[in-house]
Amino acid sequence: xxxxxxxxxxxxxxxxxxxxxxxxxxxxxxxxxxxxxxxxxxxxxxxxxxxxxxxxxxxxxxxxxxxxxxxxxxxxxxxxxxxxxxxxxxxxxxxxxxxxxxxxxxxxxxxxxxxxxxxxxxxxxxxxxxxxxxxxxxxxxxxxxxxxxxxxxxxxxxxxxxxxxxxxxxxxxxxxxxxxxxxxxxxxxxxxxxxxxxxxxxxxxxxxxxxxxxxxxxxxxxxxxxxxxxxxxxxxxxxxxxxxxxxxxxxxxxxxxxxxxxxxxxxxxxxxxxxxxxxxxxxxxxxxxxxxxxxxxxxxxxxxxxxxxxxxxxxxxxx
DNA sequence: ACCTGTCAAGTCTGG
DNA sequence: CCAGACTTGACAGGT
Numbered sequence: 001x002x003x004x005x006x007x008x009x010x011x012x013x014x015x016x017x018x019x020x021x022x023x024x025x026x027x028x029x030x031x032x033x034x035x036x037x038x039x040x041x042x043x044x045x046x047x048x049x050x051x052x053x054x055x056x057x058x059x060x061x062x063x064x065x066x067x068x069x070x071x072x073x074x075x076x077x078x079x080x081x082x083x084x085x086x087x088x089x090x091x092x093x094x095x096x097x098x099x100x101x102x103x104x105x106x107x108x109x110x111x112x113x114x115x116x117x118x119x120x121x122x123x124x125x126x127x128x129x130x131x132x133x134x135x136x137x138x139x140x141x142x143x144x145x146x147x148x149x150x151x152x153x154x155x156x157x158x159x160x161x162x163x164x165x166x167x168x169x170x171x172x173x174x175x176x177x178x179x180x181x182x183x184x185x186x187x188x189x190x191x192x193x194x195x196x197x198x199x200x201x202x203x204x205x206x207x208x209x210x211x212x213x214x215x216x217x218x219x220x221x222x223x224x225x226x227x228x229x230x231x232x233x234x235x236x237x238x239x240x241x242x243x244x245x246x247x248x249x250x251x252x253x254x255x256x257x258x259x260x261x262x263x264x265x266x267x268x269x270x271x272x273x274x275x276x277x278x279x280x281x282x283x284x285x286x287x288x289x290x291x292x293x294x295x296x297x298x299x300x301x302x303x304x305x306x307x308x309x310x311x312x313x314x315x316x317x318x319x
Numbered sequence: 320a321c322c323t324g325t326c327a328a329g330t331c332t333g334g
Numbered sequence: 335c336c337a338g339a340c341t342t343g344a345c346a347g348g349t
Contacts, residue, residue: 126329326343326346
């Protein structure tokens with residue numbers, strides 16, 4: 001049973017390597033000429049894409065294949081102020097090069113649209129904005145030449161007073177999406193509203209993969225033992241060319257137990273590992289810790305010292 | 320060089 | 335019914 005580890009969006013080790021550089025709308029508005037505004041946006045986007053290339057080199061050199069792209073790669077891409085900016089054409093070469101590099105090195109990339117993306121909102125305009133945001137993420141992957149196995153992870157959304165109705169609304173809205181989005185969207189359980197049991201039910205109905213977040217499950221779970229659900233959750237990936245993925249983070253402290261801690265608590269992970277061993281299937285782990293890749297390396301060094309797993313490389317183990 | 324308030328976006332809670 | 339919390343990295347303006 002092989003497990004590959006990855007991290008989210010940016011490195012705490014590489015300096016001055018943010019792939020999320022942006023400008024505020026207020027400041028961009030101060031530039032009167034639209035051509036000059038676009039030059040500013042393009043220059044920021046190019047810096048971000050160049051930093052992604054640096055992150056890719058860094059990842060490759062440390063055997064890290066699992067990585068989440070930031071949603072802020074193209075600054076203000078979905079904001080009205082940038083509506084006349086054809087970033088996908090202008091940056092086609094850079095995006096394609098990154099995608100080629102990712103495929104050559106068998107990177108497993110993904111993205112996680114932010115919590116404003118709500119497919120189950122009862123408000124038409126929120127749904128429209130959400131679809132626009134999903135299209136933006138899709139456009140990036142498409143320009144990179146990455147097919148629908150490169151996924152967009154989202155949450156079910158809000159409760160809107162009636163949870164069952166809101167789950168139904170998610171399903172109905174999903175049915176109405178264009179196929180290229182349906183093929184990319186996968187769901188994750190959240191820490192407050194939709195538990196792994198809820199999300200599994202939706203994923204089974206829509207025949208889409210589910211990402212299990214074990215920290216969220218720990219926060220929000222109907223007293224379900226994840227062990228009972230793990231085979232079914234992993235089974236939602238059976239038609240995909242890639243193994244199941246889970247999200248791993250540790251609670252910050254007792255008071256802020258929903259927040260992500262700086263690093264991963266070894267015992268928190270080992271507890272899950274014992275349950276996963278019973279399913280005995282390869283899977284990938286996205287580490288969501290404040291220390292990003294630093295937390296990954298710390299967890300790996302702790303795993304190296306125990307006999308329960310065999311070290312394959314800097315970012316993978318055999319259990 | 321460093322510090323702090325603010326930022327495109329939505330939802331939920333508490334007053 | 336409305337203001338503030340939630341959460342996050344980075345900007346922007348100030349010291």
